[in-house]
Amino acid sequence: MADSNGRGKPHIALMAFPFASHPVVLFTFARMLASAAPGALFSFLTSSQSLASFSKTWRPENVRLYAVDDGCSEVMVNVVERIGLFIEAMPGNFVAGIGAAEKETGGVKVSCVVSDGFLPAAGEVAEGMGVPWVPLWTCGPPSLVAHLRTDELRRRVGVQEQADPTKGEELLHCIPALSAFRICDLPMGILSGDIHSGFSTLLHRAGNKIPHAAAIALNTF
Known part of the structure; x- marks a missing residue:
């Protein structure tokens, strides 16, 4: 009281x-x-x-x-x-x-x-x-999952010049929650674009920190 x-x-x-x-x-x-x-x-x-x-x-x-x-x-x-x-x-x-x-x-x-x-x-x-x-x-659950699994995506698919450009249309079967999306559908800063920019780094850090949150509030539309 x-x-x-x-x-x-x-x-x-x-x-x-x-x-x-x-x-x-x-x-x-x-x-x-x-x-x-x-x-x-x-x-x-x-x-x-x-x-x-x-x-x-x-x-x-x-x-x-x-x-x-x-x-x-x-x-x-x-x-x-x-x-x-x-x-x-x-x-x-x-x-x-x-x-x-x-x-x-x-x-x-x-x-x-x-x-x-x-x-x-x-x-x-x-x-x-x-x-x-x-x-x-x-931004919706798929976007959240992509940022939570950034390290795994980079390891499995590759980053920038390390990635195979011919596989952009392939579905992300390696991540069950993203299996309906293509590699090229991923937000910039995860595999493509400037992954070292201040904002990309911020999102990467957030993806590693969010699992430690007490709860997550999100849109489900």
Whole structure:
């Protein structure tokens, strides 16, 4: 039971990747959770630029917004550079954001971390705090399986110039959950494209981290 200051209440920190539609999707999820659990606190963390896009959108009273450092200076940089800088700023920016959220809520400690599925830093933060991590994967189960099995796919099929270009149309029978898909259907960054880019590396790390999550929330359409 929570005391008069709210200590003892469930306090969920939601960490959003501040690019494309990711923060909006996680914010929608946060509103749904907060409406279903009015007795819990929800702290939504992402960059200030991202927050500005929906800060005036209706949200339940138990959802609070917190800006985290995006790693960018005052100098304008392109999206690819901004993504790289944000990745470099993790997990320290989220740790600082959680500290601010706990202070503003009167010392109510975060008891669960929810994040975009490809933010392994969120799992690391949750692990360091000794609380559950629940990643949200919005791209559908096949995409999740592909990233969970990246190492196996690279070993079986080959990467870039090591792969046989004539086998792109072959079905992925080696991975039962992907047996209806062709090798060429795999997302860029797994076998083809720049597998060493910051984002590809982030997804690879996420695929290795997600199996350690307490649960996974995902679309099933």
